[in-house]
Amino acid sequence: MKSVYVLFLLMMSLAASVNASAAGSVLSVNCKGEDVGAEVLVNGKFKGECPLDIKVPVGKLKLKVQKKVDAFSDRTFEQEIRMGDDVVKKVDVILGAAQLNAKGKRQKPQMSALQGKAKTLQEEKKKCVECPEMVPIPGTNFAMAKYTVTFQDWDACVVDGGCNGYRPSDKEWGRDNRPVINVSWNDAQAYIQWLSKKTGNPYRLPTEEEWEIAARAGTTTEYYWGIFPFGDSASSANANCNACGSKWDNKTTAPVGSFKPNGFGLYDMSGNVWQWTDSCWEGDCKKRVLRGGSWNDTTTNIRIATRFKDDVTERYHISGFRLAMTLK
Numbered sequence: 001m002k003s004v005y006v007l008f009l010l011m012m013s014l015a016a017s018v019n020a021s022a023a024g025s026v027l028s029v030n031c032k033g034e035d036v037g038a039e040v041l042v043n044g045k046f047k048g049e050c051p052l053d054i055k056v057p058v059g060k061l062k063l064k065v066q067k068k069v070d071a072f073s074d075r076t077f078e079q080e081i082r083m084g085d086d087v088v089k090k091v092d093v094i095l096g097a098a099q100l101n102a103k104g105k106r107q108k109p110q111m112s113a114l115q116g117k118a119k120t121l122q123e124e125k126k127k128c129v130e131c132p133e134m135v136p137i138p139g140t141n142f143a144m145a146k147y148t149v150t151f152q153d154w155d156a157c158v159v160d161g162g163c164n165g166y167r168p169s170d171k172e173w174g175r176d177n178r179p180v181i182n183v184s185w186n187d188a189q190a191y192i193q194w195l196s197k198k199t200g201n202p203y204r205l206p207t208e209e210e211w212e213i214a215a216r217a218g219t220t221t222e223y224y225w226g227i228f229p230f231g232d233s234a235s236s237a238n239a240n241c242n243a244c245g246s247k248w249d250n251k252t253t254a255p256v257g258s259f260k261p262n263g264f265g266l267y268d269m270s271g272n273v274w275q276w277t278d279s280c281w282e283g284d285c286k287k288r289v290l291r292g293g294s295w296n297d298t299t300t301n302i303r304i305a306t307r308f309k310d311d312v313t314e315r316y317h318i319s320g321f322r323l324a325m326t327l328k
Contacts, residue, residue: 070263071218162194239271
């Protein structure tokens with residue numbers, strides 16, 4: 001009789017435990033502004049993107065919310081929470097300042113060396129009015145211009161007697177800090193020849209491989225800001241293209257630097273204007289590769305992996321270029 005009673009107590013205890021686990025509770029994780037879309041992890045397991053309501057078991061759990069800033073750093077929020085039975089607990093999340101992630105900690109010595117190169121390039125920029133602002137690319141021996149070449153840059157070349165005196169049309173959209181358009185690959189070479197002689201720096205066009213490394217900035221998604229052409233919402237435009245969500249979409253070019261840069265600090269690597277590279281198309285050097293897409297291209301064509309080609313003499317209102325430089 002006693003053994004039957006003990007068995008009954010064990011069964012009652014097990015049932016209570018199962019019911020408590022089954023009933024559980026709801027953890028409501030709330031994010032606002034730039035923190036929307038951050039990854040939510042409970043006890044180390046990914047549950048979705050913030051804001052998010054999650055069914056969780058009774059007891060103590062560890063909440064972590066994180067959002068990537070670039071390839072080397074994240075903004076995070078961590079909190080230990082004790083959940084009662086059949087309750088709803090709301091947690092308002094504010095992510096902290098960017099900190100190095102595991103990859104960033106491994107790359108820190110290399111980043112320090114890059115910071116030294118960046119400082120040198122910045123000092124050169126202060127001494128040289130015509131010099132573009134260059135950004136050293138991590139893990140490589142080259143730097144890429146922070147912005148595409150603008151009409152202001154090009155017009156300075158023409159005034160100084162360079163660029164074969166060619167003054168490309170801006171289609172009445174404005175010159176100044178808008179990307180230069182209607183320039184061929186050959187025109188880009190004329191500008192590079194003038195600027196290199198003027199400054200003493202060996203500027204060039206990037207190769208197709210260099211362009212992609214710089215554009216991705218350590219990411220593996222279709223766009224350097226994520227998997228969708230938009231950001232956290234349809235109202236957060238990341239580029240100028242046909243249906244990207246900006247006020248310039250499929251109308252005109254945008255002034256350079258109008259959108260957030262990628263993880264390496266480079267602006268407009270997707271959209272606005274196609275960018276000439278130094279790479280030949282499938283072995284035919286009369287045609288060169290362009291990357292990045294333009295203001296009138298669909299979101300598919302501004303994906304980082306998208307390639308385009310054109311004759312070295314062709315000039316279009318969707319094409320411009322960006323400079324590169326080999327670092328010593």
